[in-house]
Amino acid sequence: MNIMTEAAVEKALDQKMNTVSHKMVGKDVSVYYGEKRALFDVNLNVRENTVTALIGPSGCGKSTFLRTLNRMNDTIESCRVTGRITLDEDDIYDPSIDVVELRARVGMVFQKPNPFPKSIYENVAYGPKIHGLARTKAEFDQIVETSLQKAGLWNEAKDRLHEPGTGLSGGQQQRLCIARAVAVSPEVILMDEPCSALDPIATAKVEELIHELRANYTIVIVTHSMQQAARVSQRTAMFHLGNLVEENDTDKMFTNPDDQRTQDYIMGRFG
């Protein structure tokens, strides 16, 4: 394992990406907020063990699409979703699907770090407690430690596990939120502009983390930063006015996009 160089891991993952089937499939997804239509028949597939970046100008529907993937839109009263979204072939909007279980499989990290007003330990143990993933103190300790390690926060937080999570710096808080999401062992992690409230150094750390998480999780990330999309993702989807403009390999997207609108947006001509 250790002998494998980083480049080799990268290569292996890329191969996996090309061969492995789609983790989530969205077909003709439309979203309405009351009378207003926010998404128009979006067809977008999310590949397993891949970072998919959603880009586009504000109000283009990228966050809306992200939130349909774990049904967070359900919390908005007037929101209605049509079309079909599957997770491992199962329709997540099927009445037989338990939305609570779905959100355990498809975790989410938000724009602003939102640690609960509890200790760091309690923050991470929150999800496992609800879902009964551990029983003994030792098991919980184990989950907390691995999750914090995966989120790259263990070294900074191990001596202050029982201090409030709100006492951490912004970047640490965001990594705590990622650890919290990782702790319930999700298959997919959705990130809604996870670095928009962070400074460049904290952003770099989170981006590095996203890169590492890709080995075990499927990640969908909404971002306003072209550079970030280019740095962290393998696939990129461009939204405009509620439509999916283009979805492609990130490399191709940023060098030779198929659609003129993508070209314009990336070049900074609108948005």
Place this chain on the structure above:
Amino acid sequence: MNTSLILLLVLVIGLATYLAGRARALATSKGKLSALHSLPGYHGTYAAICATIPALLVLALWLVAAPVYIDNDIRSSLPETVLAEGEATTELALGQVKSIAGGLKLLNAAELSTLSDDPANLREVLAAKGVPLAGEGEAYMVGSAQRFNTLTTASRYLMAAAVFLVAVAGAVLALRGIKTPFRARNQVERVMLGALMLASSIAILTTIGIVGSMLSETIRFFQSVSPVEFFFGTVWDPRFSAAGSSDTSGQFGLLPLLAGTLYIALVAMLFAVPIGLFAAIYMAEYARPAVRSAVKPLLEILAGIPTIVYGFFALVTVGPFLRDISAELNGLVTGNYVSFIQAQSVLTAGIVMGIMLIPFVSSLSDDIITQVPASLRDGSLGLGATRSETIKRVVLPAALPGIVGALLLTASRAVGETMIVVLAAGVAARMQLNPFEAMTTVTVKIVNQLTGDLEFNSPQTLVAFALGITLFFITLCLNIYALYIVRKYREQYE
């Protein structure tokens, strides 16, 4: 010339000064408004303030000072014999002189001269004019009364003259001071600031005054009953001693009343907190906006019902209902149809007070729960928690300090509540734990001790002030602590 007329005239002068000031400012600007530092309206307002405020201050001072001066003058004109008899007699004579003075104004000159010659039938003459006298007037009183009338009239005219002089002087000075660079706008601002500060200090000073007056009566009470006996006594028996008998002053133990107060407040809180809190959670977390906008005001209407109405409800509905149902229950179990809940009981008062408190709990908690950031809810829901798990484990813990503060505020209302307990709790001052029996509260006893024909010189009545100030301090401490907690909580999310 009476006071309201003077007031009206001062205001007219003020209005005139305003118009004059504005016109003068406009004239000074020579058609170029921007040359003025302040708009003409400000110059007018400032001139009007200069004209009215000092004049009104003179008026107020005169109205306060003149009667004191005249009273002193008349008092010193009373015969030595009267003054020698002490303060009470002097005050009585002074009062009589004043009523005679009022009567004298109604007499014509002929009647007045006969009266001055022969003051013997003073009472009949005045009674014929519709002015009753408390006693037979003494001869010297007519003279004093006439002097009183002369002084009062003179004071009126002098006051009117002084007020007008000040008003006109103020107006002239202000109008002459109007120049283009004059900063009337800033001056008006300062006057506004002063007025606002005055308003807020009046509210605070009144509170201090209330506490001060209660404190002085309380100190008088503690001169006849020792504080130890009051604060640690377990028997409340303030016998109203019959006139003449001095041995029975009664016992003034606070503890039975305090126990009743706290017990009833506790029952009320036990009733109000769960219901109010659940209502708040439903309203803040589950209810659709349409439902919320309809139900919340409805619930808050409950807070607007006068508490005496709750008292009636307790007296005619809840009390008898509890009594009858307890009789039925007892009968079903033991065959003996005797009620074990009294109509007036801790339970009755507690339940009805609880109903009264529900809107306070729910409204305050609702505000606090809604203040918990939505991002925390999203975070928890995004981890696959259900709504109730999110509320139980994230929202309520985050809102807890605020909710505790709200509950403390509610508790201080429960402790100070009067009308419900007067009607529903009973008057028996007992220390016991059975919620089905009557107990009484501090507020009920204050009402009892102060009802009827009384003088504020016996411990029986003065104890009400001691009770009042005790209650005041309990609720004050609760409120301060509650506000401290609420404020500490607010800082967390701002």
